[in-house]
Amino acid sequence: MSGRDLSGAEILLEALSDLWVEVIFGYPGGAVLPIYDALHRQKRIRHILVRHEQGAVHAAEGYARASGKPGVVLVTSGPGATNAVTGITDALMDSIPVIVITGQVATHLIGTDAFQECDTVGITRHCSKHNYLVKETARLAEVVHEAFHIATSGRPGPVVIDLPKDVQVARARYQRPGAIAHRSYRPKIKGDLAAIAAAAEMLASAERPILYTGGGIINSGPMAAQKLRELADLCGAPVTSTLMGLGAYPASSPQFLGMLGMHGTYEANMAMNQCDLMVCLGARFDDRVTGRLDGFSPGSRKIHVDIDPSSFNKTVRVDLAIEGDVGHVLDDLVKIWKSRGLRPTVAEEWWNRIRGWRAVDCLAFTQAGPEIEPQHAIARLRAATAHLDPIITTEVGQHQMWAAQHFPFEKPNRWLTSGGLGTMGYGLPAAIGAQVAFPTKLVIDIAGEASILMNIQEMSTAVQYRLPVKVFVLNNEYMGMVRQWQDLTYEGRHAESYTEALPDFVKLAEAYGWKGIRIDTADALDAGIAEMLAHAGPVFVDCRVKKHANCFPMIPSGAAHTEMLLSQSDVAGELDTAAEALV
Amino acid sequence: MATRPLFPHEPAERHTLSVLVDNEAGVLGRITGLFSARGYNIESLTVADVSADHAVSRITIVTTGPRRVIDQIHAQLERLVPVHSVTDLTEAGPHVERELALVKVVGKGEARVEALRLADIFRARPVDTTTGSFIFEISGSTQKVDQFIALMREVGLVEVARTGVAAMARGAESA
Ligand SMILES: Cc1ncc(C[n+]2csc(CCOP(=O)(O)OP(=O)(O)O)c2C)c(N)n1
Numbered sequence: 001m002s003g004r005d006l007s008g009a010e011i012l013l014e015a016l017s018d019l020w021v022e023v024i025f026g027y028p029g030g031a032v033l034p035i036y037d038a039l040h041r042q043k044r045i046r047h048i049l050v051r052h053e054q055g056a057v058h059a060a061e062g063y064a065r066a067s068g069k070p071g072v073v074l075v076t077s078g079p080g081a082t083n084a085v086t087g088i089t090d091a092l093m094d095s096i097p098v099i100v101i102t103g104q105v106a107t108h109l110i111g112t113d114a115f116q117e118c119d120t121v122g123i124t125r126h127c128s129k130h131n132y133l134v135k136e137t138a139r140l141a142e143v144v145h146e147a148f149h150i151a152t153s154g155r156p157g158p159v160v161i162d163l164p165k166d167v168q169v170a171r172a173r174y175q176r177p178g179a180i181a182h183r184s185y186r187p188k189i190k191g192d193l194a195a196i197a198a199a200a201e202m203l204a205s206a207e208r209p210i211l212y213t214g215g216g217i218i219n220s221g222p223m224a225a226q227k228l229r230e231l232a233d234l235c236g237a238p239v240t241s242t243l244m245g246l247g248a249y250p251a252s253s254p255q256f257l258g259m260l261g262m263h264g265t266y267e268a269n270m271a272m273n274q275c276d277l278m279v280c281l282g283a284r285f286d287d288r289v290t291g292r293l294d295g296f297s298p299g300s301r302k303i304h305v306d307i308d309p310s311s312f313n314k315t316v317r318v319d320l321a322i323e324g325d326v327g328h329v330l331d332d333l334v335k336i337w338k339s340r341g342l343r344p345t346v347a348e349e350w351w352n353r354i355r356g357w358r359a360v361d362c363l364a365f366t367q368a369g370p371e372i373e374p375q376h377a378i379a380r381l382r383a384a385t386a387h388l389d390p391i392i393t394t395e396v397g398q399h400q401m402w403a404a405q406h407f408p409f410e411k412p413n414r415w416l417t418s419g420g421l422g423t424m425g426y427g428l429p430a431a432i433g434a435q436v437a438f439p440t441k442l443v444i445d446i447a448g449e450a451s452i453l454m455n456i457q458e459m460s461t462a463v464q465y466r467l468p469v470k471v472f473v474l475n476n477e478y479m480g481m482v483r484q485w486q487d488l489t490y491e492g493r494h495a496e497s498y499t500e501a502l503p504d505f506v507k508l509a510e511a512y513g514w515k516g517i518r519i520d521t522a523d524a525l526d527a528g529i530a531e532m533l534a535h536a537g538p539v540f541v542d543c544r545v546k547k548h549a550n551c552f553p554m555i556p557s558g559a560a561h562t563e564m565l566l567s568q569s570d571v572a573g574e575l576d577t578a579a580e581a582l583v
Numbered sequence: 584m585a586t587r588p589l590f591p592h593e594p595a596e597r598h599t600l601s602v603l604v605d606n607e608a609g610v611l612g613r614i615t616g617l618f619s620a621r622g623y624n625i626e627s628l629t630v631a632d633v634s635a636d637h638a639v640s641r642i643t644i645v646t647t648g649p650r651r652v653i654d655q656i657h658a659q660l661e662r663l664v665p666v667h668s669v670t671d672l673t674e675a676g677p678h679v680e681r682e683l684a685l686v687k688v689v690g691k692g693e694a695r696v697e698a699l700r701l702a703d704i705f706r707a708r709p710v711d712t713t714t715g716s717f718i719f720e721i722s723g724s725t726q727k728v729d730q731f732i733a734l735m736r737e738v739g740l741v742e743v744a745r746t747g748v749a750a751m752a753r754g755a756e757s758a
């Protein structure tokens with residue numbers, strides 16, 4: 001068999017090219033110098049130099065989440081690898097396909113506490129979907145192809161390839177491997193048809209059904225979102241979505257109830273509580289969604305479609321579990337529904353109840369006076385940009401929840417947020433990654449002033465690669481979400497949640513070569529947003545909002561869906577210790 | 584503060600899981616790490632290479648927990664990339680479970696005679712003898728080994744080494 005004699009570093013890049021990789025997010029160091037040299041000598045793969053390895057992984061996540069293609073990261077050994085760990089864990093929790101290549105000390109030095117050695121495979125074993133330590137150059141090509149297969153198939157996730165320096169230098173033949181037929185890893189794509197037929201019948205006989213959709217619909221790809229629309233049209237059920245699933249179903253549909261869970265809408269949570277059939281599609285009954293388990297939708301039968309069978313019955317017992325890719329399962333469900341000529345039996349009374357809950361208008365707010373309500377800022381941002389079909393990323397905190405509530409999406413892959421891990425510092429690098437994938441699209445990071453400081457250095461990356469990302473900070477001078485919990489649980493004792501000593505963000509932006517805009521009052525909001533949109537390069541908007549606003553509705557942790565707080569006036573003051581112990 | 588179990592009212596069951604895995608570096612770490620990270624119990628764990636080409640190892644794990652947790656363990660194990668198959672032998676039906684123990688007893692006179700007599704009843708073999716000690720080898724079910732060890736405590740037991748459970752389904756089928 002032919003094939004070319006190449007160094008390990010060259011083999012890595014050949015394999016990545018064969019896997020259609022166009023861009024790598026990375027940061028160099030001693031243990032990856034052979035790979036950087038090989039990168040320098042080729043033209044097919046572009047490298048984006050981040051300013052911190054955590055940023056590289058979030059950028060790769062943003063790239064993946066926006067484009068549907070896997071993101072690739074390259075970092076050095078030791079601190080390079082440990083800095084990447086937060087991003088890797090984030091990608092695991094949110095099922096994002098990324099491949100992280102870490103340099104490692106030469107194989108003969110492993111285990112000697114060599115300079116910049118760390119046990120990368122040990123450290124990442126439980127925060128990656130899978131990982132490899134490659135000890136022979138001859139095995140490298142196969143490992144890279146297999147890693148991509150594992151990262152992108154089944155329930156997607158991060159895969160780490162630890163590559164000792166001598167393996168990068170040694171030579172071997174590169175041969176493009178054939179199709180991957182893994183010895184033990186074979187995710188199930190098609191769901192069981194009998195089970196899907198049973199699901200169709202259950203749905204067609206339910207009076208109070210609800211479709212509870214999650215990030216799996218987005219991971220599955222555009223077909224899943226399309227099939228979800230068809231199913232919703234056919235069965236007439238209301239649809240709610242998790243934080244990760246927003247955009248999979250058009251928010252403008254009259255069947256959409258908005259997000260559910262801790263900061264979800266009243267109608268979504270009440271409908272979850274009182275439905276007689278819940279169809280969970282690519283979601284996982286996260287504790288932020290279920291609230292107190294014994295109070296979670298006590299009277300419903302539950303169908304759960306998931307590609308990861310370990311999600312079945314993990315916390316919530318379901319009546320029918322269907323293992324498979326949610327897009328394929330939805331496709332079959334729609335086909336069976338049509339071929340059997342099923343008709344929805346959704347009770348008019350169910351929609352009446354929902355109309356009643358909607359009438360509560362739980363997301364209502366009033367903007368009065370010069371002080372900007374954070375919800376108002378998001379609503380104006382949305383009004384000014386909706387026609388541009390923007391990609392929105394967020395940091396973590398109140399601003400994230402307000403964005404989820406007040407920035408509705410019509411399409412998937414437009415909403416990039418750190419759901420499972422809740423990583424402050426996600427939004428800016430994720431926006432950079434999304435902008436790399438779509439250089440001409442409008443990409444905005446809706447941020448908090450505390451979170452943005454966690455990966456602020458990535459402003460430099462945006463400048464270097466002329467990425468016109470926008471950062472829109474809802475600056476309340478507080479770690480608002482922390483302060484909100486202190487208001488709820490600790491009688492308002494604000495321990496360390498005030499963000500003291502903030503920089504002048506406009507000057508900071510200018511120092512990095514960005515445009516900086518400060519918005520102080522409600523009447524300046526629209527003009528400020530217009531100025532942001534008019535500028536071709538990256539813009540940082542420091543939008544000063546009300547300092548003490550709290551985010552409602554809210555289901556306090558450990559409470560049931562029916563115990564929702566709708567406004568500040570519902571807040572009692574202190575929780576009991578059992579509730580306090582929950583996060 | 585004691586941790587509150589997720590399913591406090593469900594009774595714990597003891598299950599023996601047989602897991603076939605790729606015989607590669609780190610695979611045992613993945614499995615034990617899964618148990619510690621998710622707070623599952625391990626009563627015993629044995630591992631050895633079992634295929635002619637040394638490609639596959641069998642890990643036998645005895646665990647306890649409410650039924651739902653056992654099902655979770657099963658699913659979580661299957662999720663690991665190098666895992667070929669997971670069989671819940673307790674669930675699957677009749678199976679054989681054996682473990683082996685070495686039990687050192689020190690004593691003289693009457694206690695020594697009694698130790699030998701009890702060992703004989705349990706079909707434990709002396710595999711090392713001095714004038715003041717025996718090492719017995721016993722194999723059998725966990726329960727039998729437990730009983731033997733309990734009796735030996737009364738006649739001078741000083742040390743125990745156990746292999747943990749090896750298990751296999753009865754009949755002609757193979758995992
Ligand atoms: C890396 C990290 N550290 C700590 C937290 C805990 N945390 C959650 S929200 C929050 C405050 C965020 O403040 P800010 O970015 O200003 O957003 P706001 O809530 O004010 O909108 C903190 C500290 C976290 N989620 N991530």
Ligand SMILES: [Mg+2]
Pocket residue numbers: 397448449450474475476477478479480
């Ligand atoms: Mg803040």
